[in-house]
Amino acid sequence: MKASILGRSLRPVAATLAAAAIGLGASGAAHAQAKEQFIPLTGYWVGPYAAGGSGFFGGMVDYLTMLNERDGGVNGVKFTFEKCETEYNNARGVECYERLKKKGPTGATLVHPLSTGITYSILEKAPQDKVPIISMGYGRTDAADGRVFPWVFPLITTYWSQASAMINYIAKKEGGHDKLKGKKIVLLYHDSAYGKEPHAVLQDEAKRHGFDLTLIAVAHPGNEQGAQWQQIRQIRPDYVILWGWGVMNPTALKAAQKTGFPREKMIGVWWAGAEEDTIPAGDAAKGYVAAGFNVAGTNYPVIREIQKYVYGKGKGEMDDKSRVGSIYYNRGVVAGIITAEAVRLAQERFGKGQPMTGEQVRWGIERLNIDNARLKQLGAEGFMPPLKVTCQDHEGSGLVKFQEWDGKQWKVLTDWIEPDRKLVRDKIEASAAAYAKEKGIALRDCSKEN
Amino acid sequence: MLYREAGQFKATYAEDQQIFPIRQDRIAITALLLVAFLVIPFVASDYWLKAILIPFLIFSLAALGLNILTGYAGQLSLGTAGFMAVGAFAAYNFELRVEWMPILVSWALGGLAAALVGIVFGLPSLRIKGFYLAVATLAAQFFIVWALTKFPWFSNYSSSGVITTGKTEIFGYVFDSPREKYLLVLAIVVLMALAAKNMVRSETGRAWMAVRDMDVAAEVVGIRMMHTKLLAFAVSSFYCGVAGALYAYAYIGTVEPEGFNLDLSFRILFMIIIGGVGSILGSFLGAGFIILFPIFLNSYADPIAHALGIDLPPGMTSNLELMIFGALIIFFLAVEPHGLARLWQIGKEKLRLWPFPH
Structure with a gap:
C-alpha cells in the first residue's frame, strides 16, 4: 500500500522527467538533422529597380524551390531562404548582409548582391566572414582574377568581355574584323561608374580595328536625350551601343525612332535588354538588339519543370505568372543553377547530404564545370553558356548571345559569341595587380590549389 | 519625484552655466x-556593432552637421550627402598621396576640405534665402557627385570610380574589429558633439540663432552676416565631411560617388526634422529613429502581421516604411516642429512637476 502511494506520487515526476528527456533528445536530433542550406536574398522588391530585383530573385527562388520539391533539395539538403529589402541602397545592403550572414545551420551559403554598389560595399567583409560573393554580370570586373579575389566570382561574363563581344558581333555582321575600319560607332552611356566601365576596352578595340568611337554621356536618369540624339544625327554612326539603365533605355529607343536611326543598328548591354526596357518603348523597340548571358522564353525543360513542380503546387514567387520566362526571371534561374551546382560539387568533396559552409561552397564554385552535357541534364541547354571556373579565372565563360526584340518577345539572333579574351584578360590582370599592390595582397599560387 | x-x-557662474x-x-x-x-562593446553582437551602432553614430554626426546649419543658423541645405562625399574622397586622397599622413589627420583634413567646399556653396546664402538657398545647395549636391565621377583623379583612376579605403591605423594600432571601430567612432562623435554643444552655447551659436530668427534684426545689432553665415556653412560641412570620412573608413569600406546621392541628403534632413530642428540631442534621436525603424519593420512587420492574421504581400514592408515615414514627417512638421527632442523636453518638464502639477 505504501509502495503504491509512493509509486503514484512519483509517477507524475517520472513522467515529466521522461518527457523532458524525450524532448531533449528530440531537440538534439532536430539540431543535428537540420539539413538545410541557407541562401540570403538581399534584393529589392520595391523602388525604381524593382522589376530587375523581383524578377531575378523570383527566378532564383523558384529554381531552388523546384529542386526542393522535385529532388528534396541537393542530396536531401533543402534550400531555405530569407528576404531582406535593400532598396538598391548600399548602407541597407550592408545591414541586410550582416543580418543574414549567420542564419541557417551553416550560415549564408553565398550571396548574390545584385547591385554593383552593394558588391563593392561587402567586397572586403565577405572574405572575413567566409561568404562567397557571386556577382553575375555586374560588380567589380577585375575580380575575375581569382588569384587576387578568392571570394568574389563575377561569373559568366563581365562588362569588359561584353564590350569586346559586341565589337565581335558587329564585325561578324559586317563580314570580318577588317571591315570595321573607318566605321563609326557611338557609345551612348549612363553617366555613372557603370556607364564608364566599357570605355577603356572599346577605346582599345577602336585603336586596333581602326573604327571611330564617340562617347556620349546621358545624365541620370536619362529621360531627356534630345541633345545626344542631335549629336548622333550629325555623326551618322554605323552602330550605336546603348549602355543604359532604367528609364534611359526606352527613352533612347523612342529618340532613335524620332531621329530615324535604325533600331537594328542599336545594340544594348544586358541591363538594357529586358522586356522592361522594350515594352515601354512600344513600336520604337522593334528590331532592337541586345546582348545577354541568358535567353528569354519558357520553352526550356528547366522552366517547364519549374511550372510543373512550383507553380503547379501554387508555391511560385511571381505574382504575375506571365513574367516567368522573362529575361530577368531567367537570369535568376541561371543564378539558381549556379548556386545549386556549386553546393552539389562541394557536397561531393566534403560530405554528401550535409549542409555546406560558405568556405566549402567557395571551393565548389571555384571548380564549377557546367558543360553542354551537364546543361542538357539540367534542362538548360542553350539557356545559359557553358561555364568553367578555375582558380585563375573567376569569370568562367565570357560568352553572350544577341537577341532581337520583334515587338512582342526576344528572339535569339546568334549563337554564343566570344570576346577578345586576351585583350580583356590582360586588362583584368593589370587592374587586379594594381589593387593587390595598393592593398598589399600576395597573389595566390593557383598551382598549389587542390 | x-x-x-x-x-x-548654484553658487558660482560656472555652476550656473554648465551644460547639464x-x-x-x-x-x-x-x-x-x-x-x-x-558595456555596449562587450555585450553587443558584431551585427549590432557593424550594422546598427556604427552607422547610427556616423549618421548622428552628419545630422548634427546639418542641424548646425539648418537648425541653428536657419540656412536650409540639401547638400549634406555631397559634403559627406567631399570628406570621404578628400580623406582617401590625403591618405593615398601623402605617405606619412596619420589617419586621424586625414579625416580632419577631409572635414576641412568639405568645409572649404561648404564655404564656396554657402556664398549664395549672403544674397538668397529659404527655398532659393535650398536650390543652391541642391546644386552643390549634384555638382560634387558629378565632379567626383567626371574627374578620375579623385578615385585614383579606378575604372568604375569607386574608392577602397585602407587600414585604420593609429600610432601603430590597427582598428580592425567592429568593437574597436565602434569605440573609435564613438570617441570622435562624443568629442565633436561636445564641441558642437559648446559652440551653440557660445557667442557664435547665439549669433547663428539671431540670424535664424531674424537676420535683419541680427544685422542691426551688429552681427556680421557674411562671417556668421559662412562660419555656419564651414562648421556644418566640416561635421558632414568627417562623417563622410568615417562612413567610408569605419563603415562601408568601399564607396562610390553615387552612394552619396540626393536620397541620402533627404534622409539626413528627415533625421533632423523627426529628431528636432535646432537641438543636439535631436540629431541623435532622429538618426536613431531613421536607422532603427526600417530595420525593425523589415525584421518584425511580417511576424506581427502573421500574429494579427494578415498576410502581407512581398515588398509591402518596404512600402509600409515609406508610408509611415511620410505620415510621421507631416505629423512632426504640423504638430511638433521641434521633433522628438521637444517631446523629450516636454516629458522632462512634466516629470519635474509629477505627481503634483499646479
Missing part, C-alpha cells in the same frame, strides 16, 4: 556614456 531640482543651489545644470541629468549622461564606452 526623482527628477526634481529642489535643493540644488540639473544633477539628475549629469548622472544620467555619465551613466549613458559609461554604458556606451564600457
